[in-house]
Structure formats: structure tokens, C-alpha cells
Amino acid sequence: MPEGDTVWLTAHRLHQALSGRPLTITDFRVPALATVDLTGRTVTEVVARGKHVLTRLDDDLTVHSHLRMDGSWYLSKTGGPPPRRHPEHMIRVRLANADWVATGYRVHDLRVVDRAGEADLVGHLGPDLLGPDWDxxxxxxxxxxxxxxxxxxxxxxxxxxxxxxxxxxxxxxxxxxxxxxxxxxxxxxxxxxxxxxxxxxxxxxxxxxxxxxxxxxxxxxxxxxxxxxxxxxxxxxxxxxxxxxxxxxxxxxxxxxxxxxxxxxxxxxxxxxxxxxxxxxxx
The missing domain is CATH 1.10.8.50 (Helicase, Ruva Protein; domain 3)
Structure with missing residues (x-):
């Protein structure tokens, strides 16, 4: 199971690749989000909250994912070969900009919510050992x-x-x-x-x-x-x-x-x- 340090590093690397850049591809491969299109929106930040990953956009929307036991995110260059870590059918979401593609394999609890809706997903958590709320x-x-x-x-x-x-x-x-x-x-x-x-x-x-x-x-x-x-x-x-x-x-x-x-x-x-x-x- 990914632990807090792994999730923090995942969010940190996603932030470096995605933040400040508009999305050119958003490909959700779960039925509830199959028609969602976030292209054109700019990622403002990617943060970890416990074992959750929150990808925040400039229009106050957040893409939520949870790694649970087997989820993972991988980065690859836009236009380059995709990561070969897992089979194609395990992809749940792809978010891309002009430089990077972030591919979520077997990530769970995918949601697109407004910023206020984050509380319904992570508000029950205690203070995050690696977060600004640590107390x-x-x-x-x-x-x-x-x-x-x-x-x-x-x-x-x-x-x-x-x-x-x-x-x-x-x-x-x-x-x-x-x-x-x-x-x-x-x-x-x-x-x-x-x-x-x-x-x-x-x-x-x-x-x-x-x-x-x-x-x-x-x-x-x-x-x-x-x-x-x-x-x-x-x-x-x-x-x-x-x-x-x-x-x-x-x-x-x-x-x-x-x-x-x-x-x-x-x-x-x-x-x-x-x-x-x-x-x-x-x-």
C-alpha cells in the first residue's frame, strides 16, 4: 500500500509537471466521468492529503484520486512512448499538457468536484503528517x-x-x-x-x-x-x-x-x- 511519503512524492512530481499549464487532454476511463472534458483549464496545484491526490484547476474544480493498495501515477513526455509499467486496460485517467502526460493506473475514487466539495472527500482525515495542517x-x-x-x-x-x-x-x-x-x-x-x-x-x-x-x-x-x-x-x-x-x-x-x-x-x-x-x- 502506498504510504504518506509515497503519495506526497507522487503529488509533488505531478505538480512539477502539470501546474501552471493548460490541459490539452483529459481522458477519464470510468463510466461516471466518461463525458467529462477539462481541456483548456489550467492546473494550479497538485497536493497530497493523507493518501489522496488532489489536482486543482483554475476554475475551482478538483480532480480527486486515491491510490489505495494498488494505484499509481506515472509521467511521460507528450508525444513520446507511454509508460510500460502496467497494461493499457488498467488506465483510469490521463491528464496531459504540451509537455507531459500523467497516467493514473488503477487509481480509485476518481471524482471531479468543486473546491468546496473536497471537504466531503478528505474532511474526515486527521492532520496530515506531511501537510501544512500537521499539528x-x-x-x-x-x-x-x-x-x-x-x-x-x-x-x-x-x-x-x-x-x-x-x-x-x-x-x-x-x-x-x-x-x-x-x-x-x-x-x-x-x-x-x-x-x-x-x-x-x-x-x-x-x-x-x-x-x-x-x-x-x-x-x-x-x-x-x-x-x-x-x-x-x-x-x-x-x-x-x-x-x-x-x-x-x-x-x-x-x-x-x-x-x-x-x-x-x-x-x-x-x-x-x-x-x-x-x-x-x-x-
Missing amino acids: VPTAVANLQRQPETAIGEALLDQRNLAGIGNLYKSEVLFVERLDPWTPAGDVPDLARLVTSAQRLLRLNRDHPEQTTTGYRERGREHWVYGRYREPCLRCRTPIARQMQGVAPQERSTYWCPTCQPGAGPARKNGAADRAGADQASSG
């Missing part, structure tokens, strides 16, 4: 609204704070030595936790590679994420993994039982950490 006290207050919720679940709830996905959830909890099943209300310093998460995303927002350890070598980029049964880079304990959350929203959580002491998944389901990890699927 630590608000993020902390949102996490405290349901103090019994496991912190690993609470961090993924975009209504609390927008931009954290499964990777950064697992990584920031390791960095802060927190058991992912700790109730949000029992976390001793939520402000420190969300500040640490914001720092990790900010360090990765300007490049597609994601590293939380400071290393980019394969197998050393992350402390725990994707490293099930591999030795912890800090203490050599095998990394554990367990599904966390309520179906169908559950996600894989990775953690080190030694560096992140606590009851683990046994807090909720009575299963031993290691046994639960053995049964989990990858995330």
Missing part, C-alpha cells in the same frame, strides 16, 4: 479519543492522523520500543510517538526508496517490517508477525518481542506471540 496536539487528542484501541490499530486510522501505513506503523513502534498491542491510552508519550512518525515520513518523502534504519542495502532498510523470523537488527531476536485489527481491515504487524516488551497479541486473543506470528499472513 501534534490534534493528533494526540485524536488518538486519545478511543484509549482502549491498540496503538497499532489507532495509528492506521486516518481519522486520527493521515499518512501512516503498515510499514511506518510497525517501524515507528519499534523505534519507540512500544508493543503494538498497547492501548493508545497507555502509551506514555503519544506526542513523542507521532513526532517520530512524522520524522520518518519526512526523511523519505523526497525519494521513492523507503528506509527507516538509514541504510538502503536490501535487507537492512527496515528494522522489522517485512523481516518475519529474521534476526532483529538491534538484539538478534527473531522478528514476530501477527495480523492486527478487525476484519476486513486487519493488517500485518511486525515487531521484536525483546525490544518491544509487552503482552503482544495475547493481550486480546490469548494466543502466544510466537504462535500467533506463525499463523499470520504477510502484509
Whole structure:
């Protein structure tokens, strides 16, 4: 799943290619927008809001898209060969100007709304870790609204704070030595936790590679994420993994039982950490 830093970089690159230029092609390949023609309008900016991409036009219209699990935007030169990342039938939208073509593959929730209508699409989100609205006290207050919720679940709830996905959830909890099943209300310093998460995303927002350890070598980029049964880079304990959350929203959580002491998944389901990890699927 694209996380907040990936979405921010996507919006940033789209902004560089599209902003300040009139659209020469708008090709929507979803039934609800099949007759929409935005040619001649000028893109004023492209911004990320959590995991949403908002392409704003000069007549107060906004093209909204969401990357969800598998969406992506690619840029290619106008008149040049199209990107070969995905088959043609996966294209959902193309926006072009005299210089660049932006192609949205498998992007979701495509909408064209007026500027005021953005609130209906993203108004429910908490403060964006990479946005101008980032605010630590608000993020902390949102996490405290349901103090019994496991912190690993609470961090993924975009209504609390927008931009954290499964990777950064697992990584920031390791960095802060927190058991992912700790109730949000029992976390001793939520402000420190969300500040640490914001720092990790900010360090990765300007490049597609994601590293939380400071290393980019394969197998050393992350402390725990994707490293099930591999030795912890800090203490050599095998990394554990367990599904966390309520179906169908559950996600894989990775953690080190030694560096992140606590009851683990046994807090909720009575299963031993290691046994639960053995049964989990990858995330």
C-alpha cells in the first residue's frame, strides 16, 4: 500500500509537471466521468492529503484520486512512448499538457468536484503528517479519543492522523520500543510517538526508496517490517508477525518481542506471540 511519503512524492512530481499549464487532454476511463472534458483549464496545484491526490484547476474544480493498495501515477513526455509499467486496460485517467502526460493506473475514487466539495472527500482525515495542517496536539487528542484501541490499530486510522501505513506503523513502534498491542491510552508519550512518525515520513518523502534504519542495502532498510523470523537488527531476536485489527481491515504487524516488551497479541486473543506470528499472513 502506498504510504504518506509515497503519495506526497507522487503529488509533488505531478505538480512539477502539470501546474501552471493548460490541459490539452483529459481522458477519464470510468463510466461516471466518461463525458467529462477539462481541456483548456489550467492546473494550479497538485497536493497530497493523507493518501489522496488532489489536482486543482483554475476554475475551482478538483480532480480527486486515491491510490489505495494498488494505484499509481506515472509521467511521460507528450508525444513520446507511454509508460510500460502496467497494461493499457488498467488506465483510469490521463491528464496531459504540451509537455507531459500523467497516467493514473488503477487509481480509485476518481471524482471531479468543486473546491468546496473536497471537504466531503478528505474532511474526515486527521492532520496530515506531511501537510501544512500537521499539528501534534490534534493528533494526540485524536488518538486519545478511543484509549482502549491498540496503538497499532489507532495509528492506521486516518481519522486520527493521515499518512501512516503498515510499514511506518510497525517501524515507528519499534523505534519507540512500544508493543503494538498497547492501548493508545497507555502509551506514555503519544506526542513523542507521532513526532517520530512524522520524522520518518519526512526523511523519505523526497525519494521513492523507503528506509527507516538509514541504510538502503536490501535487507537492512527496515528494522522489522517485512523481516518475519529474521534476526532483529538491534538484539538478534527473531522478528514476530501477527495480523492486527478487525476484519476486513486487519493488517500485518511486525515487531521484536525483546525490544518491544509487552503482552503482544495475547493481550486480546490469548494466543502466544510466537504462535500467533506463525499463523499470520504477510502484509
